[in-house]
Amino acid sequence: MEARKAAAVALNICAYAFRIIGIALCALVIMLCFPGIVNQLGLTGLVIDLSRVLPGVIAGWGVIVSPFGGVFRFDFLIVGIVFFVLDFACSRFSRAVR
Structure with missing residues (x-):
């Protein structure tokens, strides 16, 4: 038990x-999506490192220029959704195990 x-x-x-x-x-x-926020927080290095970690199949896929001057990274969004699906699966399995 x-x-x-x-x-x-x-x-x-x-x-x-x-x-x-x-x-x-x-x-x-x-x-x-907002370049001012990225520059103030210094996220450029983080974004480059995350892009290198992504699998080659989706890395750089779906990069769209936003109307605000930044970019919309669809590849990061896909990976975020995968993490939410893993969260849901782990929560379900945790309830099933109990």
């Missing part, structure tokens, strides 16, 4: 981590 509870807690922790990463990526997508 303790192993099931430990697995449920571990899945819950993973779900929270995935949720935080997904929220951070979606916030980054919104911030990238």
